[in-house]
Amino acid sequence: MGKLLELTNVHSYYGHIHALKGVSLYVNEGEIVTLIGSNGAGKSTSLRTISGIIHAREGKVLLDGKDITHAEPHNIVRMGIGHVPEGRGIFPKLTVQENLEMGAFTVNDQKAIKDRLQLVFEMFPRLKERISQYGGTLSGGEQQMLAIGRGLMLNPRILMLDEPSMGLAPVLVDLIFDIIKKLNEQGVTILLVEQNALMALSIANRGYVLQTGSIALTDDAAKLKKNEMVQKTYLGIE
Amino acid sequence: MKSITENPVYKFLLFPIGQILIFALGASVVLSLVTVLLAFIFKFNVTDFDLVERTMLILPQVVINGVTIGFVYATIALGYTMVYGVLEFINFSHSEIFMVGGIVGIQLMAYFEHIGTLATMNEYLVIALAIILAMVVSGSLAVVVERLAYKPLRGAPKLVPLISAIGMSFFLQDIVRLILSLTTGEFNVILPKFGTFDEFWKLAVPGMEDPLRIQIKSAIMVGVAVLMLVGLNYLVNGTKVGKAIRAVAQDRPSASLMGINVNQIISITFLVGGTLGGAAGVLFALKATKLDPFSGFFPGLKAFTSAVLGGIGNLTGALLGGLVLGLLESFAASYLGIFTNGAFGAEYKDIFAFAILILVLIFRPSGLLGQTVGQKA
Numbered sequence: 254m255g256k257l258l259e260l261t262n263v264h265s266y267y268g269h270i271h272a273l274k275g276v277s278l279y280v281n282e283g284e285i286v287t288l289i290g291s292n293g294a295g296k297s298t299s300l301r302t303i304s305g306i307i308h309a310r311e312g313k314v315l316l317d318g319k320d321i322t323h324a325e326p327h328n329i330v331r332m333g334i335g336h337v338p339e340g341r342g343i344f345p346k347l348t349v350q351e352n353l354e355m356g357a358f359t360v361n362d363q364k365a366i367k368d369r370l371q372l373v374f375e376m377f378p379r380l381k382e383r384i385s386q387y388g389g390t391l392s393g394g395e396q397q398m399l400a401i402g403r404g405l406m407l408n409p410r411i412l413m414l415d416e417p418s419m420g421l422a423p424v425l426v427d428l429i430f431d432i433i434k435k436l437n438e439q440g441v442t443i444l445l446v447e448q449n450a451l452m453a454l455s456i457a458n459r460g461y462v463l464q465t466g467s468i469a470l471t472d473d474a475a476k477l478k479k480n481e482m483v484q485k486t487y488l489g490i491e
Numbered sequence: 492m493k494s495i496t497e498n499p500v501y502k503f504l505l506f507p508i509g510q511i512l513i514f515a516l517g518a519s520v521v522l523s524l525v526t527v528l529l530a531f532i533f534k535f536n537v538t539d540f541d542l543v544e545r546t547m548l549i550l551p552q553v554v555i556n557g558v559t560i561g562f563v564y565a566t567i568a569l570g571y572t573m574v575y576g577v578l579e580f581i582n583f584s585h586s587e588i589f590m591v592g593g594i595v596g597i598q599l600m601a602y603f604e605h606i607g608t609l610a611t612m613n614e615y616l617v618i619a620l621a622i623i624l625a626m627v628v629s630g631s632l633a634v635v636v637e638r639l640a641y642k643p644l645r646g647a648p649k650l651v652p653l654i655s656a657i658g659m660s661f662f663l664q665d666i667v668r669l670i671l672s673l674t675t676g677e678f679n680v681i682l683p684k685f686g687t688f689d690e691f692w693k694l695a696v697p698g699m700e701d702p703l704r705i706q707i708k709s710a711i712m713v714g715v716a717v718l719m720l721v722g723l724n725y726l727v728n729g730t731k732v733g734k735a736i737r738a739v740a741q742d743r744p745s746a747s748l749m750g751i752n753v754n755q756i757i758s759i760t761f762l763v764g765g766t767l768g769g770a771a772g773v774l775f776a777l778k779a780t781k782l783d784p785f786s787g788f789f790p791g792l793k794a795f796t797s798a799v800l801g802g803i804g805n806l807t808g809a810l811l812g813g814l815v816l817g818l819l820e821s822f823a824a825s826y827l828g829i830f831t832n833g834a835f836g837a838e839y840k841d842i843f844a845f846a847i848l849i850l851v852l853i854f855r856p857s858g859l860l861g862q863t864v865g866q867k868a
Contacts, residue, residue: 306744330750342745344738355738358731359750407750 256318257282257442258303258334258411263312265295265302272298274466275312280411280444285437287445287453287474289487290463296446297339299463300413303444304336305329331359335409339416339446341400345389349380352388352399356406366406373402376432394425401432411442418449430456450487454478462487499729507724511717511810515561518815519554522822526550533830545829551696551703553825554818559709560778561817562716566771567794568801568809569723570633570764576740576804577760578641580649583656586791587663588633588765592625592772593782594667597680599624604683614686618711618773625769633765634758636663642754667784682780712774719770720810726763727806736760740804789841793820796848802858811859820844 258280265273273295280286288296301307303314305326314322316332324332344352353373357366374381377398383391388399397417404412414433418426426449434456437443447453454460457474462483470480477483484490495501530546567589574582599621603609609617640659644652671678688711693702727733738746739756747753775790776782797816801808824837851858 304748306747325752326747327750327752330748336748338745338748342742342748344741344745346741347734347737351734355734355746355749355751358735403749 255282256280257316258444259313259315259318260299260303261313261315263299263302263309263314265298265307265309267298267307272466273302273309276463276466276468277312278461278468278471280442282442283437283440284459285433285443285445285457287447287450287457287460288463289447289450289453289460289483290469291486292448293465294463295466296463297415298466300336300338300415300444300446303329303413304334327359330407333407333410335404335407335412337400337404337412337414337417339419341396343388343391343396343399343403345387347388348385349383349388349391349399350385353380353403353406356403359407365408369406369408373405376405376435377402393420394422394428397421397425397429401429405436405441409441411444412436413444413446415446416448417445418447418452426452450483451478454483503725503729504721507721508717510807511720514811514814515558518561518811518818519558522557522815522818523550523554526822526826529826529830536830536832542829546826549825551699553821555703555705555709556825557818557821558814559712559817560821561814562713563771563774563778563813564790564794564797564817565810565813566716566719566767566774567790568797568813569720569806570768571795571798572801572803572806572809573736573760573764575798576806577736577757578652579804580641580652581656581795581803582641582761582764583653583791583795584636584640584659584663585633585764585768586787586794587660587667588629588636588787589768589772589775589791589794590782590784590787591632591663591667592629592769593776593779593786594671594680594772594784595628595769596621596625596773597682597776597782600683600685601680604685609683609685614688617685618777622715622770622773625773626766627769629769629772630762630766632663633761633768637758637761642757664784664787671784678783680782682776688777708777712777715770715774719767723763723767723806732756732759793844796844796851800847800851800858802860805858805860808858808860815859816844816847819847 256279260276260278263273263276264271276295276299288299290296298307302309305324309322313320316334321329321332344355347355353370354366357369360366379395380398380402383395388396391399401414401417417429417433421429430452433443433445445453445457454474454477460472460474460477461468462470462477470477470482472480527543527546530543534542567585570585570588571582600609600617603612603617636659640655641652644655668678671680688708689706691704691706692710693704695702727736735746735751735756736759738749738751739753743753779786793816794813797812798809800816801810801812820840820843823843824840827835827839828837
């Protein structure tokens with residue numbers, strides 16, 4: 254189990270705003286790693302820096318030891334990093350099927366695409382019922398399933414999920430987390446960004462706590478759950 | 492069992508052609524009815540002849556002219572609307588891309604005339620070659636313009652690329668003027684006379700005294716435009732590139748996360764829009780018979796009006812908008828003089844086109860078909 258993905262001392266900016274101030278973290282192959290932290294701590298920015306939507310001004314992003322800091326997003330996707338963005342990023346006027354096919358845009362093997370489509374439908378039978386509906390007409394939960402399903406179409410080496418539980422009813426949150434766990438058991442490495450720190454720490458192997466753009470704390474997820482500061486700030490336990 | 496809507500022949504051939512037919516017929520019928528109604532109202536103003544009879548007499552010809560120019564507008568309008576769908580800005584240099592297509596097409600025919608083969612060549616082959624060359628030149632030019640004038644401004648506020656587009660438009664006009672003055676010394680580029688395009692097919696229609704006269708030119712214009720529209724529909728809805736274009740239009744960051752090279756798709760969008768514009772330029776040149784470096788401006792502005800009328804960003808809307816505008820213009824040109832006893836003449840037809848632009852912007856800014864390709868849910 255080597256380091257699949259690694260960030261070393263990464264600084265990222267939005268214009269003049271210094272959003273990431275020297276973030277270092279790594280994800281081993283086969284792990285679930287979670288980033289927790291409050292709004293504006295830099296969780297989404299970390300993911301966006303990894304997938305090349307914004308480029309780090311300092312520091313490095315490494316995939317399998319290879320420097321991908323300055324690669325363009327469409328090339329990073331080809332290297333096997335799937336990113337399910339915050340707010341899901343569903344194409345509202347493409348059908349469910351077309352949305353999923355977009356997820357496999359970089360795959361040329363038609364049979365592989367068909368097989369994965371089958372796999373996604375097994376995992377989310379709901380999507381199969383909605384196959385020819387426009388993405389924009391789905392409910393929030395269905396859109397989240399579609400976003401995750403679309404991320405899986407790539408058969409990624411690592412899947413990055415940004416706030417998959419946002420805006421979902423509790424019963425759906427449980428379902429989504431079950432699926433994340435199942436995916437990981439099938440061998441997908443997962444980097445999970447969550448506001449719902451309790452849920453995230455329950456399924457993760459390790460966790461990082463981000464505070465205003467830097468890593469405040471990192472440990473095994475089980476230990477973080479018992480950490481006094483984490484309990485107070487993110488788990489609401491006094 | 493697959494439903495009929497999944498059948499490719501239906502999806503990419505019958506459906507788009509049916510849609511074009513319905514739009515053309517529908518718009519013609521509605522405008523004809525309104526005109527006849529107006530004829531009855533104005534009947535009492537005009538005493539020297541029977542207004543209704545006169546209206547009916549020229550109606551078929553007016554409709555044919557309107558539909559013909561309408562298809563040209565629609566083909567240009569698609570270039571505006573596609574770029575708007577993907578980048579959300581109006582590419583005002585598209586009218587010059589169109590003009591360049593027309594001039595390149597005419598120059599090719601003039602070249603054939605110069606080397607003396609024009610008279611002996613198959614006339615349809617000449618037109619086809621002119622259209623293909625115009626498509627290649629205009630398409631490449633559109634891609635180059637995007638690279639030079641718009642790509643560096645990708646992150647800038649929306650007004651900035653718009654100004655750049657207007658600047659590009661003037662630049663292209665003057666570059667064409669420069670090239671023409673250096674090579675031929677003549678700004679007016681005149682379509683050489685060849686073939687039988689100016690002749691008419693006569694269709695006898697039961698119940699009408701005179702046969703319906705369709706100029707061969709008009710038939711070619713409509714035929715080529717329909718071919719372009721069907722081709723575009725296939726590209727956008729039936730291919731992987733088309734799906735990527737739609738994805739980029741709907742959500743650019745998400746599209747890049749799918750592994751789509753967004754800059755490449757934007758280039759392809761300009762290529763497709765420019766190609767359509769170039770073909771439309773040759774079609775327009777057939778009708779106008781004379782172009783100069785500034786000929787792109789008015790048709791371009793009218794095509795833009797068509798795109799807004801149909802709902803900018805919406806491909807089907809551009810088709811409908813173009814047909815409606817072409818017909819309206821043709822009706823205004825033919826009937827304004829008759830209805831007003833000569834107080835207003837055909838020269839006021841442009842007022843109609845641009846009055847529509849203003850009215851649409853005031854009362855229904857989203858256009859007839861209401862929503863954009865890139866609409867976010």
